[in-house]
Every structure is written in C-alpha cells, then in structure tokens.
Amino acid sequence: MTRSARRTRRMLRTTGAGAAALLALSACSSSGEDSGGKAGASSSAGGPDKLSGTVNVFAAASLTESFTQLGKDFEERHPGTKVVFNFGGSDSLAAGITSGAPADVFASASPRTMKVVTDAGDAAGTPATFVRNRLEIATLPGNPDEVASLADLTGDDLKVVLCDKTVPCGAAAQKALTAADLKLTPVSYEEDVKSALNKVVLKEADAAVVYRTDVRAAGDKVEGVEFPEAADAVNDYPITLLKDAPNAAVGTAFIELVRSAEGRKVLTEAGFTAP
Amino acid sequence: MTDTEKNERPPAEKTPGPGTGVPAAGGLDARLVVERGAFRLDVTLSAAPGDVVALLGPNGAGKTTALRALAGLVPLSGGHLRLDGVELDRTPPESRPVGVVFQDYLLFPHLTALDNVAFGPRCRGASRARSRAQAAAWLERLGLAAHAAAKPRRLSGGQAQRVALARALATHPRLLLLDEPLAALDARTRLDVRAQLRRHLADFEAVAVLVTHDPLDAMVLADHLVVVEDGHVVQEGAPSHIARRPRTDYIAHLVGLNLYRGQAAGHTVRLDDGPVITTAEDLTGPAFVAFPPSAVTLHRDRPTGTSARNLWRCEVAGLETHGDRIRADLTGELPLAADLTTVAAAELDLHPGAAVWATVKATQTHAYHD
Amino acid sequence: MTASPETGAAAGPRTGGPRRPRPLRGGAPLPLLVPALIGLAFLVLPLVALLVRAPWTSMPELLTSTEVWQALRLSLICATAATAVSMVIGVPLAWLLARVEFPGRGLVRALVTLPLVLPPVVGGVALLMALGRNGVVGRWLDSWFGLTLPFTTTGVVLAEAFVAMPFLVISVEGTLRAADPRYEEAATTLGASRFTAFRRVTLPLIAPGIAAGAVLAWARALGEFGATITFAGNFPGRTQTMPLAVYLALQSDPEAAVALSLVLLAVSIAVLAGLRDRWMTAS
Numbered sequence: 001m002t003r004s005a006r007r008t009r010r011m012l013r014t015t016g017a018g019a020a021a022l023l024a025l026s027a028c029s030s031s032g033e034d035s036g037g038k039a040g041a042s043s044s045a046g047g048p049d050k051l052s053g054t055v056n057v058f059a060a061a062s063l064t065e066s067f068t069q070l071g072k073d074f075e076e077r078h079p080g081t082k083v084v085f086n087f088g089g090s091d092s093l094a095a096g097i098t099s100g101a102p103a104d105v106f107a108s109a110s111p112r113t114m115k116v117v118t119d120a121g122d123a124a125g126t127p128a129t130f131v132r133n134r135l136e137i138a139t140l141p142g143n144p145d146e147v148a149s150l151a152d153l154t155g156d157d158l159k160v161v162l163c164d165k166t167v168p169c170g171a172a173a174q175k176a177l178t179a180a181d182l183k184l185t186p187v188s189y190e191e192d193v194k195s196a197l198n199k200v201v202l203k204e205a206d207a208a209v210v211y212r213t214d215v216r217a218a219g220d221k222v223e224g225v226e227f228p229e230a231a232d233a234v235n236d237y238p239i240t241l242l243k244d245a246p247n248a249a250v251g252t253a254f255i256e257l258v259r260s261a262e263g264r265k266v267l268t269e270a271g272f273t274a275p
Numbered sequence: 276m277t278d279t280e281k282n283e284r285p286p287a288e289k290t291p292g293p294g295t296g297v298p299a300a301g302g303l304d305a306r307l308v309v310e311r312g313a314f315r316l317d318v319t320l321s322a323a324p325g326d327v328v329a330l331l332g333p334n335g336a337g338k339t340t341a342l343r344a345l346a347g348l349v350p351l352s353g354g355h356l357r358l359d360g361v362e363l364d365r366t367p368p369e370s371r372p373v374g375v376v377f378q379d380y381l382l383f384p385h386l387t388a389l390d391n392v393a394f395g396p397r398c399r400g401a402s403r404a405r406s407r408a409q410a411a412a413w414l415e416r417l418g419l420a421a422h423a424a425a426k427p428r429r430l431s432g433g434q435a436q437r438v439a440l441a442r443a444l445a446t447h448p449r450l451l452l453l454d455e456p457l458a459a460l461d462a463r464t465r466l467d468v469r470a471q472l473r474r475h476l477a478d479f480e481a482v483a484v485l486v487t488h489d490p491l492d493a494m495v496l497a498d499h500l501v502v503v504e505d506g507h508v509v510q511e512g513a514p515s516h517i518a519r520r521p522r523t524d525y526i527a528h529l530v531g532l533n534l535y536r537g538q539a540a541g542h543t544v545r546l547d548d549g550p551v552i553t554t555a556e557d558l559t560g561p562a563f564v565a566f567p568p569s570a571v572t573l574h575r576d577r578p579t580g581t582s583a584r585n586l587w588r589c590e591v592a593g594l595e596t597h598g599d600r601i602r603a604d605l606t607g608e609l610p611l612a613a614d615l616t617t618v619a620a621a622e623l624d625l626h627p628g629a630a631v632w633a634t635v636k637a638t639q640t641h642a643y644h645d
Numbered sequence: 646m647t648a649s650p651e652t653g654a655a656a657g658p659r660t661g662g663p664r665r666p667r668p669l670r671g672g673a674p675l676p677l678l679v680p681a682l683i684g685l686a687f688l689v690l691p692l693v694a695l696l697v698r699a700p701w702t703s704m705p706e707l708l709t710s711t712e713v714w715q716a717l718r719l720s721l722i723c724a725t726a727a728t729a730v731s732m733v734i735g736v737p738l739a740w741l742l743a744r745v746e747f748p749g750r751g752l753v754r755a756l757v758t759l760p761l762v763l764p765p766v767v768g769g770v771a772l773l774m775a776l777g778r779n780g781v782v783g784r785w786l787d788s789w790f791g792l793t794l795p796f797t798t799t800g801v802v803l804a805e806a807f808v809a810m811p812f813l814v815i816s817v818e819g820t821l822r823a824a825d826p827r828y829e830e831a832a833t834t835l836g837a838s839r840f841t842a843f844r845r846v847t848l849p850l851i852a853p854g855i856a857a858g859a860v861l862a863w864a865r866a867l868g869e870f871g872a873t874i875t876f877a878g879n880f881p882g883r884t885q886t887m888p889l890a891v892y893l894a895l896q897s898d899p900e901a902a903v904a905l906s907l908v909l910l911a912v913s914i915a916v917l918a919g920l921r922d923r924w925m926t927a928s
Contacts (some may be wrong), residue, residue, distance in 0.1 A: 091896040159796065164879060174787035187796035188878025188887075191893060197876070202770070203779035204795045346834050367835040385849040394845070398836035446836055625795040 044249045052080040053158040055250040056102060058093040059085055060109035060168075060237065061194055062133060065217045066270040067107070067258075073266075074257050074267070081250050089167055089192050091115075097122055104251035107258070109240040110168040114238040117214035124245065127238035130259050131272035134234050135172055137225040138200045145206050150176065153207055154184050161196045161205040164189040168235055169196070173209040175233040178198065197222065211235070236275065279444075294445060301359050301481045303450060304328065307344045308353035316340050316506040317354070320484065322499065324359075324449075327483045329497030329514075330489060333525060336618045337506040338486040339378075342452050345484060347371050358482075359449055369398070374443030376453040380435050382427035388414060388438045389423040395446035399548035413441040417475070433464045433471075440475060451476075453485035455596050457492050469495055490529040495519065502526055520643050532565045536645065544642055550609045552635075554642040561645035568602060570639035571613035574632040575623050583634035587611075592630045594620070601625070605633060692910065699907055700900040707904045715882045716890040717908060721916075723798065723886060724866035727805035728813075731862045733815040736855060739841065742814070743821035754818075761811050768807055769875025776803065777876075800877035801884050805866035812865055813858035820854025821847070860920055867913055 059067050064087045071083035085155070086093065086103070090113035097103055098120040107130070108114040114127050139147050145158060153160045162184070163170030170189065177184055187205065190196035197207040197214045201221045215224035239258060245251045257263050265272060280370040302323040309316040322328045330338045343349045345356065347368035356363045363371055374395075382391050389410050396406035414423050417437045427435055436456065443451060456472060457465050473496050476483050487493050493500055494514040501511040502523070512521045521527040527534030537546035539558035545551050552564045572583065589607035596602075601620040603613045613633060615623075623631065672678070707713055742754055760768055776783040776794050786792040794800040828850060832842035848855075870888040877884040879893065887909040894902035 164893050166893050188880050202773050205776045348830050369838055375834040395835035402792050
C-alpha cells in the first residue's frame with residue numbers, strides 16, 4: 001500500500017500540477033521503451049546535437065510552472081527530446097529515487113531532501129544550488145485584513161494556514177516564526193504548499209505562509225505580502241543528475257539550461273531569487 | 276355463455292342478507308372495479324355480518340385483486356365500497372377496519388408470535404402492555420398460548436396460519452379477508468386447519484371474505500360462493516346450489532359434473548351442437564343439463580336392451596386414475612367424462628383410441644333453466 | 646456486497662426453516678481455487694509487506710505518543726459519527742430509491758454513487774465550494790448562523806460522510822429491493838402508517854443489510870484522506886485523523902508512517918471482526 005498509494009495520492013493532491021503529474025506518471029510507465037525508440041530514430045536522422053530521447057525530471061512541486069516552461073524551451077531547442085516531469089513533494093520524490101524510480105534529474109526544494117538522495121549514493125556528482133525561494137504571506141485579493149507583517153497573522157480573528165512542519169515550506173515558516181519570536185496557531189497544517197495556497201485561493205483561509213513563487217503563480221487570486229523574517233528562512237533548491245540516469249546526456253543538458261542565464265530568467269520571473 | 280349471468284344473483288338462493296344494490300345498514304356492500312392494462316375487474320359483493328363469502332375462480336381471474344381492493348392495497352378505478360354503511364373507497368388501508376390473512380401469512384419474521392399479534396392493537400393506539408395482553412388472549416383462544424414466544428420460523432404451517440388469523444382478528448376488523456388461507460399447507464395439515472378455520476369463521480361476527488381456487492375449501496368454509504372468471508362474477512349462491520347447478524365449464528369441472536347447454540322441449544334438451552339428452556325434468560327454453568361422471572356406463576359393443584335413454588358413440592381420449600376409480604375422457608357425439616372401476620376398465624380393455632358406447636339414465640341427469 | 650445470505654432468508658417468504666448453504670465437502674475445483682487464492686494473496690500481500698517492514702523496535706515509542714492516540718481517537722470518533730450521519734440520512738434515501746417510483750430515479754441513483762467515482766480530493770474541493778466559508782451554501786451558514794465547517798471536526802465528519810454514504814445507500818437499497826414489500830402491506834392492513842411500517846417492520850427486516858452497509862461506510866470513513874484534508878485541513882487533535890498523520894509522517898519518516906498504518910489497520914480489523922461476529926451472523 002505504501003508506495004503506489006502514496007504516489008497516486010501525491011499525484012492527486014498537487015492540484016496545480018495535476019495534469020502535468022498525470023502526464024509524468026503515464027510517461028513513466030513506458031519511458032524505457034520510448035527513449036530507446038526515439039534515440040534510434042533521432043540518430044538515423046542525424047540531429048545536429050545528438051541529443052534525443054526522453055528525460056525524466058523529478059522536481060519539487062513549487063517548480064511546476066517554471067520547469068514546465070523550461071521543458072518546452074528545451075524540447076524546442078533539441079527536437080527529438082522529450083522532457084517528462086514528475087512534480088511532487090521533495091520528500092516523496094527523494095523516497096521514490098532511493099527506491100529505484102527511473103529518474104534522470106532531481107530538483108529538490110531543500111538541501112535536507114537532497115541529502116537523502118546523496119546519502120543513498122544515488123546522485124552523480126555534487127548537487128548545485130540553482131535558485132532560492134523565500135517565504136511570503138499570501139492574503140486574499142486586495143489584502144482586506146491589512147496584513148503587513150508576520151506578527152499580524154497571530155491575531156485571533158484571522159484564519160491562517162501553514163504548511164506542515166514535515167514539508168519544507170512548513171519548516172521554513174517555523175524557522176521564520178522562531179526568528180521573530182512569534183507564536184502562531186493556524187487552523188490547519190497543510191500537507192503541501194499548494195494546498196496551503198489553495199485554501200486562500202478558495203477564500204477558506206485569510207492568509208497562508210507560502211513561497212513567493214506560489215504567490216506569483218496564483219496571479220491575482222491572492223496578494224503577496226513580504227516580511228523581513230523571511231530572510232532567515234531562505235530555501236536553497238539543489239539540482240543534480242542521478243547516478244542511474246537512463247538518459248544522462250539529455251539530463252545534463254537540461255540541468256545546463258536550468259542553470260543558464262535563460263533558465264534563471266524564467267525562474268526569476270516565477271519569483272525565485274538567484275543563489 | 277356467462278354474459279347474462281354476471282353480477283346477477285338469483286334471489287332464490289341468496290343467503291340471508293341485504294340485496295344487491297340496496298344500501299346496507301350493516302355488512303359489506305361493494306362494487307369493485309379495478310382496471311389494470313387490458314385486465315378489468317368488475318365484481319359486486321354484498322354480505323351481512325356473520326356471512327362467510329368465498330371468491331372462487333381459476334388463477335388470474337382477479338380474486339386476489341378483488342381482495343386487495345377491499346383491503347385498500349390497490350385503488351378502485353370505479354364502483355364503491357361500503358362497510359357497515361361507511362364509505363371506504365378513499366380510506367387508506369391502515370384506517371380501514373379490515374383484517375387480512377395473507378396467502379403465505381407474512382408473519383413478521385423478526386417478531387415473536389405474541390408480538391406479531393400485538394402489532395395491530397399497538398398500531399391502533401393500545402399501550403404496549405395492553406396490546407400484548409390482547410394478543411395473549413387471542414393466542415390462547417386459538418390454542419397457541421404455548422407458542423407465544425416463538426419466532427415465525429419455528430412455527431409449523433398450521434400454527435403460522437393460526438397466528439396470522441389471530442393477528443388479523445386482534446384488530447377487531449369488520450371485514451376479514453383471507454387469501455388462499457390453506458394453500459400453503461400440506462394435504463394432511465390442511466384437513467385439520469380447514470376444520471379449525473371453519474370453526475373460527477363461524478364464530479366471527481362480522482363479514483369474512485376468502486379467496487380460493489379450491490372448491491372444497493370454498494364449500495366447507497363459506498356459506499356463499501362467488502365464482503369469478505376473467506374479472507367477472509359468473510355465478511354465485513349457496514355452495515350446494517352451485518354444486519348442483521353449475522353454469523360454466525369451469526364450475527362444472529370443479530364440482531366434477533358433465534355440463535351441457537341447449538334448448539329444452541319437454542323431457543329432452545337439444546344441445547347447441549346437435550346431440551339430444553333425455554332428462555327427467557320437464558322444461559322448455561334455454562337450459563343446462565348436468566350429470567356426474569359416475570352416471571355414465573361404458574360398453575364395448577352397442578348395448579341392447581338397456582333401459583338407458585341416452586346412448587352415444589364415443590372414443591377414449593385419455594385415462595387417469597382418480598382415487599380408486601378410473602376417469603375416462605371421451606370424445607365423439609358428446610364429449611364427456613366417465614368414471615368406472617379399475618376392474619371395469621380392464622374388462623372393457625380401455626385404452627386411448629378405443630371406441631365405446633356411453634349410456635346415461637335420464638333419471639341421473641339434472642336439467643335446469645339457463 | 647449488498648445482501649448477505651441472512652438478508653435473503655429474512656426477506657423471502659416464510660419457508661419453514663432457515664436454509665443455509667452448506668460448505669462444500671471435498672476439494673474446491675481448481676479453476677475456482679487458483680484465482681481465489683491469487684485474489685487472496687493480492688489483497689493480503691501488501692499487508693504482509695507492511696508487517697515485514699514495520700519498524701518493530703520503534704513501535705513502543707510510537708504507541709505512547711500522544712499525537713498518535715489523539716489521531717486514532719479522532720479517527721474512530723469521526724468515522725463513527727460519519728457512519729451515524731450516513732445512516733440517518735442514507736437509509737431513508739435508500740428507501741426512497743428502492744420503494745418510490747419517481748421520474749429521474751435512475752439519474753438520482755447515479756448521482757448517489759457519484760462520490761464513489763469522484764477522486765476524494767475533488768470531493769473535498771467540491772465540499773469547500775458548497776459548504777466552505779465562501780461556498781454556495783456555506784456563505785449563508787456563515788452569515789446567518791456564524792457556522793463555518795472547514796477546519797473543524799464537524800468538517801471531518803461531513804467529508805467522511807460524503808465519501809462513505811454511497812456505500813451504505815447502495816448496500817441498503819439492494820437489501821430493500823430483495824426484501825418483500827408485502828410485509829409493509831401486511832403492516833398497513835394492521836393499522837400501521839407507512840412510516841410505522843417502515844420503522845417497525847422494514848427496518849428490522851433489512852437490519853443485516855444496514856449493518857453491512859454501515860460497516861462498509863465506517864471502514865471507508867476511517868481510511869478517508871483526500872476529502873478530509875482538503876475540506877477540513879490538518880490540525881492535530883481537531884482534524885488530524887490517522888490517515889492524515891500517516892501521510893504527513895511519510896514526508897519525513899516513512900518508518901513511522903508504516904507503524905502508524907499498522908496501528909490503524911490493527912484497530913480497524915479488531916473492530917470489523919468484532920462487529921462481524923456480533924451483527925452479521927446474528928439471525
């Protein structure tokens with residue numbers, strides 16, 4: 001029950017990335033066959049860069065929008081390649097990789113989860129931090145409750161949701177609260193950052209402490225409020241090629257794109273900051 | 276053949292009670308019209324308190340529908356229903372003073388015999404203790420006191436039937452309906468239960484209507500028979516009268532008579548399709564002639580010197596054992612059923628297809644007006 | 646899944662004695678036995694794997710943690726409450742579907758089963774949109790009665806009932822269809838109103854079906870995750886049921902998650918086995 005159920009659930013839960021995750025899962029099942037076939041076809045066609053086949057990228061849920069964009073760019077630049085994403089909670093992804101999931105690239109939302117993979121000896125080389133993410137308060141559109149600081153969230157009449165301590169955004173929020181010496185009782189510890197954000201999008205909660213990228217991605221459905229304590233809880237996002245990557249060449253090329261100026265531009269637009 | 280008969284009750288044979296169509300001060304006065312697709316039931320019933328009326332008819336004749344209409348379980352499409360002078364047409368079943376004994380009793384399987392019987396009084400407002408006391412009295416009266424605590428599945432068929440009767444009676448109905456009350460019983464229990472039921476029905480002070488396809492049940496239990504065929508009453512009257520003077524083949528068959536219809540002229544009745552039967556009665560006009568199969572004598576050769584006035588040439592169509600006798604179905608000049616002893620059948624070397632002569636004495640026939 | 650053999654016997658016409666199928670003597674035929682055993686293995690193997698991989702050494706520590714007991718207690722309370730809610734409104738609904746002819750009955754029956762096919766998370770979102778603070782109905786509950794359901798224990802019960810009730814309705818409706826409606830007629834001729842007939846005759850007759858449906862609903866409610874976390878959120882002691890605790894434990898400590906799953910499994914098996922002996926086999 002544990003693994004498959006967990007994966008399915010995770011897939012269903014990342015509401016924002018539901019479709020993408022579905023795609024990723026269905027592609028996963030036939031990735032081996034796919035990459036083989038495409039590699040052959042591509043080499044006979046004599047592509048200019050010799051890159052071909054499917055690359056499987058396991059990426060943190062918060063990277064959904066920007067990585068999907070980068071994936072498209074990559075496929076355009078290298079015809080014959082296909083980037084398949086599996087977006088999810090970094091912990092679940094790390095657990096999947098250490099259990100032998102066929103992934104080429106792992107982009108995690110926290111060094112801690114990356115450490116799980118490196119400790120297991122599954123990473124090829126040393127992971128590199130490619131972006132940072134910082135927390136922001138997501139409020140209802142127009143900020144009707146006039147939230148201006150983390151301290152404003154501690155009022156009794158506000159319904160605030162946080163991420164659970166077990167997921168990176170929750171751990172970061174705790175860190176920020178501790179730094180500010182604040183005690184905040186939310187109505188719910190959400191299981192991931194998208195769920196926390198969705199509670200505000202659906203107007204069930206008045207505010208959520210989430211990543212700036214998530215606030216950006218939600219557009220005008222929420223309003224972001226920056227707070228200084230967020231600086232104490234910046235999240236590094238490491239990325240690495242995996243040791244057992246079925247398609248290491250394309251994986252490496254994808255990582256290069258992510259770390260290039262162009263990649264950084266897409267990521268910065270999404271709200272990430274440079275390392 | 277039955278058109279002239281339906282809904283008409285010959286006044287001579289009527290059991291004591293109000294006449295048809297005359298508003299009854301007490302008892303049942305009903306014309307039940309139920310239309311369901313192509314089937315139409317149109318039955319007129321009336322009975323005085325104390326009467327036991329049997330609705331007799333073949334399967335599918337509409338007897339059970341009539342019973343359900345009386346109980347209010349199917350709505351009337353037309354007609355009327357009065358009980359003790361009160362209109363019940365629009366009264367829902369739970370408010371009718373009607374008790375029903377269903378064919379397979381429908382005792383509530385989760386309740387004891389006592390609670391089954393107490394169900395009615397309880398629903399009609401008695402306290403739990405009081406309804407149980409009443410139920411206990413009814414069980415006592417029907418000889419079931421020892422089984423009060425038993426669940427229905429622990430009861431024998433006969434006991435279950437009596438519990439069902441007690442349950443129906445416990446609400447003090449002014450109309451008691453019994454749907455094939457003995458059909459679910461085996462032959463031996465049936466005899467016992469029939470006798471007991473007859474006693475209980477005789478004691479019952481209001482109207483009882485029972486539905487059955489078994490003429491014996493009808494004759495033993497009821498003092499007035501209503502024969503229903505295809506949704507209509509084809510004959511009614513006292514059981515003895517119907518047994519003697521059947522008016523349809525179905526009834527004749529039920530009571531075991533050969534029945535013919537024709538034009539009487541003196542001591543003969545010319546049947547519609549040719550043959551003539553000599554009878555003891557002196558009648559003129561449309562008439563029935565009936566005689567029992569036992570009145571028929573069979574001969575292998577044309578009999579000479581017989582005093583029998585009726586002689587027909589027939590052929591054996593079929594043979595079957597009927598108790599200790601053989602029933603021969605004959606075709607030919609006159610289709611008829613004949614009963615003879617096994618010995619006689621052997622002596623005559625009867626077999627299907629055998630040619631025989633049948634004689635019937637005029638004194639053993641019975642002619643009556645149409 | 647709908648009518649147990651006992652139901653059939655109780656509902657059918659009286660036939661003298663209870664007839665129960667006797668177990669086959671001798672061997673079962675191979676074409677049945679082999680797939681049956683494969684089926685059993687398929688269902689049991691993952692549980693066995695859980696047992697094999699369970700961190701037995703850390704079990705005592707887990708079992709003494711207040712958070713676990715809190716979540717377990719909340720799970721049992723909410724699943725039971727959700728089952729009760731399902732029974733109170735689900736049994737009449739099943740009766741309506743089984744006994745009353747009305748236009749569009751087929752469609753209504755399909756709608757009732759909708760939560761079965763709806764991914765639970767979507768069910769949770771749908772509940773938010775209906776009963777949430779900003780929901781179609783919820784906004785009135787909020788402004789008129791000051792009643793908010795999301796992030797409350799009541800919300801957990803509602804989410805679980807939403808997902809679990811179809812099991813009960815389908816089970817009870819099947820039993821009702823198999824039950825002889827003439828018992829209700831018999832009751833009305835004895836003076837019972839239609840409601841009394843239902844309460845005193847039909848309900849006891851279909852009790853085994855209700856029990857079976859309730860057990861199914863309870864089990865489904867106990868394991869409910871998606872609709873619960875979406876509609877009611879996750880707060881220890883208030884809305885964090887065992888499945889939520891298990892899921893979050895998976896994020897950081899898979900071993901603890903396995904252990905928690907085992908606790909949930911053990912409790913539910915104990916309860917279900919106990920109920921089965923008491924309810925389902927009682928005549």
